[in-house]
Amino acid sequence: MRRERLRVCGNEAVGPYALVRLGRGGLEPGVPGQFFMLEAPGRPLPRPFSLCTAPPGELGFLVEPLGPGTTTIAELGVGDEIHVTGPLGHGFDLDVKRPLLVGGGIGVAPFPYLSDRLGAPPAILGFRTAFHAEAAALVPNATVVLDPVLVTDALPADPGAVLACGPEPMLDVLAQLVPGPQLAREAPMACGYGACYGCIVERAGRYVRLCLEGPVVRGGTHGSPTSPFLQGTPTRDRVGAPAGQSPAPPAKEHVSDDASSSTVVG
């Protein structure tokens, strides 16, 4: 496990998101779908982000500013420095035939690096608005759908090997529709390396830590359920929830704003 203080070398707006680029230092980019814990200046806990871009010497993260933590990261300026730990967890299995990337909202975050490593396979990306969909420009060979059209509406009859990241409901539906998809899940997470037991998801009736078992898992692992106090939050609110980074289910997004508990990976 490596942790270094990295310097911001760029921060560009991509629709409502910020693409925060850090000098790589001695950190490796890892496998697409792995994640990094980024210090959120002024907050007690770091936030998990999957790697978005990996140009030589850099690590790029797509950030949706939703709460104090993600906002402070999205507002980092060139020359600022933050501690970064990673890469962590298990990424996508790249040994697949006919890959198809399926993403929703901030769930496109791991796809630029993933697409690069897979040779620009086709992608289907769903967004809330055309403004959010500006992030699709980061992913080559992408078909874009906007609410109320869902990515699952746009799936081909024979989708091939699906690699997906996005809102939990989207991933749950994909797990039903597609055999053996690779799903980048998300869960509230304090540490990212198995210490806190916060990021549990349910698999075969057991709670497992997503940071160690995932964040990329096969179908059959169920996303971290929302607090029972929060059930009943309109599903629609969940669509477009940040998956590449923080507050997953927007219920939680508001809950903690990203304040934490809603920090997720994907």
Added chain:
Amino acid sequence: MSVPILNASGCLDALAAPEVARSLDVFVTKTITPEPREGNPPVRIAETEHGMLNSIGLQGPGIDAFVADHLPRLGTLGVDLWVSVGGFAAPDFTRCCALLDDEPTVAAIELNLSCPNVEEAPETAAELVSAARAATKKPLYAKLSPAQWDVAASARAVVDAGADGLSLVNTIRGLVLDALTLRPRLARAIGGYSGEPIRPIALACVHACATAVDVPIVGMGGVAAGLHALELVAAGASAVALGTILFSDPLAPGRVREELRSEAAARGFENALAARSIAVAGFEKSLQIASNSTA
């Protein structure tokens, strides 16, 4: 003589992050219960402005699987090992401690008498310590809650019951509401509050107990830097544990150890332990915590 740096129980998995465990002087396991436990449903953690709440609920393999599967692997780490034990009644503590008593890799047992996220045992802390004491010769550290009016009285009671040391403090119950919905952010609403805001509470508990009993104290609660550790030592701790800081900084043990050394030196102390109890009037003690070599 240096001040040993431990992890707070439940804040590190040595099998998932062995290099972090090896950077400690003692690794303390997550609390082990007699039976396997899935723990509490999510959402389990929530950040606050300056700390966090957790409601994990003692997720773990149970003592039998722990002894059979986890303990042999923990024994190869090359770091002193304490096992944290918990339960819901005195026989739970008896059973766990009896099973650990013959394990040479276990240097000490910490009794979690104060988990804020599960039902409390009906017995008093002292009765639970007595039950554990009867089952093992291992050094016993009683981990107490800061949420009591007279923690010193509790310290006296558990020491009288056979505790060899104290771990101070556990988390303290807290509640965080979502600003928009005004609903609890944790599935079980209440969680254990930890991090920098509880540091003065931990200091007060260590200070109170250091004047009340003559046993080693592992101080913990909001330690994020060497100065925080030195303050706990000044209040009477002879070892310091790191909790929440490990989540944001896995390299904290080495950093805090180095900072502790330099903070002590900057104040003219030969070593950090020389500052022990100077915040406690008229009190002199120098007791070492248990290690494999002394167990």
